[in-house]
Amino acid sequence: MIRLDQVSFSYTDEQVSRPAVQDLSFTLEAGQMVVLLGPNGSGKSTLAWLIKGRLLPGKGKVIVDGLNTLDKNQRRQVQNLVGLVGPVPDHQFISNLVADDVAFGPQNLGLERAEINRRVDAALKMVSMEDYAQYPPYLLSGGQKQRVCLAGVLAMQPRYLILDEATSMLDPAGRQQVLEILAKLRQERKIGILLITQNLEEALLADRVAIMHQGRIAIDLPFRELAASPDLLKEYGMEEPPLLHMASLLKKHGLLPNHCFPDSLDQVVKALC
Amino acid sequence: MLMELQSVSYTYQPGTVFAKSALHDISLQIQENEFLVITGQEGSGKSTLLLVMAGLIKPDQGQVLYRGQPLPGKGIHPHLGLVFQHPEQQMFELTVGQEVAFGLENRGVTGKQLHSAVAGALAAMGLDPGRYQNRRIRELSTGEKRRVAIASILAMQPRVLLMDEPLAGLDFSGCRQLLDNLQQLRRSQSTTIIMVTHHIEPVYPFCTRVVQLKEGKINGIIRSEQSEPAENLEEMTLPVHVQLLHHLQKIKPELPASTSTAEEAAAVIAEHWEIGEAGSH
Numbered sequence: 001m002i003r004l005d006q007v008s009f010s011y012t013d014e015q016v017s018r019p020a021v022q023d024l025s026f027t028l029e030a031g032q033m034v035v036l037l038g039p040n041g042s043g044k045s046t047l048a049w050l051i052k053g054r055l056l057p058g059k060g061k062v063i064v065d066g067l068n069t070l071d072k073n074q075r076r077q078v079q080n081l082v083g084l085v086g087p088v089p090d091h092q093f094i095s096n097l098v099a100d101d102v103a104f105g106p107q108n109l110g111l112e113r114a115e116i117n118r119r120v121d122a123a124l125k126m127v128s129m130e131d132y133a134q135y136p137p138y139l140l141s142g143g144q145k146q147r148v149c150l151a152g153v154l155a156m157q158p159r160y161l162i163l164d165e166a167t168s169m170l171d172p173a174g175r176q177q178v179l180e181i182l183a184k185l186r187q188e189r190k191i192g193i194l195l196i197t198q199n200l201e202e203a204l205l206a207d208r209v210a211i212m213h214q215g216r217i218a219i220d221l222p223f224r225e226l227a228a229s230p231d232l233l234k235e236y237g238m239e240e241p242p243l244l245h246m247a248s249l250l251k252k253h254g255l256l257p258n259h260c261f262p263d264s265l266d267q268v269v270k271a272l273c
Numbered sequence: 274m275l276m277e278l279q280s281v282s283y284t285y286q287p288g289t290v291f292a293k294s295a296l297h298d299i300s301l302q303i304q305e306n307e308f309l310v311i312t313g314q315e316g317s318g319k320s321t322l323l324l325v326m327a328g329l330i331k332p333d334q335g336q337v338l339y340r341g342q343p344l345p346g347k348g349i350h351p352h353l354g355l356v357f358q359h360p361e362q363q364m365f366e367l368t369v370g371q372e373v374a375f376g377l378e379n380r381g382v383t384g385k386q387l388h389s390a391v392a393g394a395l396a397a398m399g400l401d402p403g404r405y406q407n408r409r410i411r412e413l414s415t416g417e418k419r420r421v422a423i424a425s426i427l428a429m430q431p432r433v434l435l436m437d438e439p440l441a442g443l444d445f446s447g448c449r450q451l452l453d454n455l456q457q458l459r460r461s462q463s464t465t466i467i468m469v470t471h472h473i474e475p476v477y478p479f480c481t482r483v484v485q486l487k488e489g490k491i492n493g494i495i496r497s498e499q500s501e502p503a504e505n506l507e508e509m510t511l512p513v514h515v516q517l518l519h520h521l522q523k524i525k526p527e528l529p530a531s532t533s534t535a536e537e538a539a540a541v542i543a544e545h546w547e548i549g550e551a552g553s554h
């Protein structure tokens with residue numbers, strides 16, 4: 001389990017201290033998926049880096065499977081347990097070929113060549129990029145690059161996975177596919193997932209949805225409860241997901257019953273016809 | 274007509290094992306002051322098309338005309354401004370004012386002219402020059418940085434602004450702010466906007482047309498206010514309200530294929546749907 005106990009963190013720049021995370025407590029269990037929303041600058045990426053052990057809390061502590069990131073030796077183990085995929089894929093490539101890039105992490109775990117190859121093949125297959133193994137990353141599109149970055153982290157077989165805006169360049173079908181991969185990882189490997197996004201629709205499969213606001217977790221609720229409260233979403237600068245927004249508008253015109261919270265467009269069409 | 278693509282094709286790394294046809298026989302006309310959105314699945318050729326329009330990639334076949342003239346063989350046409358993906362990661366100056374001034378200084382602009390162009394570009398992106406000019410870039414939020422990066426292109430006073438995924442990673446208010454600023458820019462300076470994006474929902478009410486690419490070809494085009502049925506379009510990259518209209522048009526052909534907003538779609542559906550009809554079949 002990942003546990004943050006009253007964690008605070010400030011960025012210090014020429015003696016000016018800017019608090020990014022304040023007195024924050026949060027848990028993520030193995031096999032759970034939590035979606036983290038919040039406006040730009042609310043502290044979401046800082047939270048991700050604190051969990052990964054790249055930033056250390058100024059106050060409080062971050063514990064991952066009993067390991068404290070403040071302890072140098074334990075921090076190394078935490079960094080292996082937690083996989084983090086960032087928003088800008090071009091920052092994450094270090095090799096000239098997709099397969100070599102995905103292999104880089106497992107190589108540094110000191111694994112046998114055959115095991116590395118097996119992991120690379122499996123990871124690329126999982127993100128549907130197996131046909132591009134011998135491609136240079138710079139020839140890929142933005143969305144394809146994001147998939148390769150995800151494969152690189154999957155090949156490390158982390159116990160926890162943090163995706164920080166890592167689906168922002170994917171098309172809707174691609175995003176759906178990544179969500180299906182995440183659901184599979186949760187079920188089959190009991191991986192704990194923290195999905196940082198601006199897209200509330202990605203929260204459909206989550207156990208909980210948390211909203212960060214000014215360095216704190218302002219809301220931590222199951223998706224259904226949050227989606228049924230458009231006013232609460234607006235209060236924190238969020239927009240209702242498009243499908244639910246459409247349903248709300250049709251309800252206002254008396255075309256859909258008030259209890260209807262559709263999961264798909266087909267459900268809306270069926271309810272109308 | 275402002276811009277015309279005539280049977281444009283482009284292949285990356287031709288003659289090698291990596292050869293990949295990115296664009297195939299694309300013809301498209303763009304009018305002055307349009308807000309054109311280019312969408313489509315990953316790897317469908319959107320970014321390549323934008324680079325071809327900017328003149329940074331020379332097509333293997335066909336040509337791009339700007340006001341009836343072929344684009345220059347070298348460099349970027351001075352009327353065109355290109356905003357790459359994640360432009361906020363490509364800034365290198367210390368302060369906002371220095372960053373926005375960089376391009377103009379390289380064109381030899383100085384003094385009052387430089388100052389007023391920088392202030393004007395910041396204001397066009399909704400950033401108060403008095404408050405922002407001396408601020409350090411690293412202190413800004415992602416949304417603010419993105420707008421500073423776009424302001425640094427606007428300072429060059431382009432007639433056409435070409436943007437690659439400018440909404441990726443922006444929160445709702447950041448998206449809204451940027452789109453409002455772009456709309457204002459179209460109104461006040463008649464700037465033409467061409468945007469590649471997957472974020473179709475927020476941009477749809479602002480755009481004039483959506484061009485959907487598939488495997489390097491134009492799959493279909495839809496106007497944001499279109500009554501006749503839209504052919505061929507893949508639904509996934511269209512806004513939910515347009516997808517819904519598409520489904521309902523099969524039942525009630527008198528419904529339009531598209532409206533600008535979900536609110537308009539709901540109103541037009543209500544108008545054509547008898548109350549009580551819902552759930553009665």
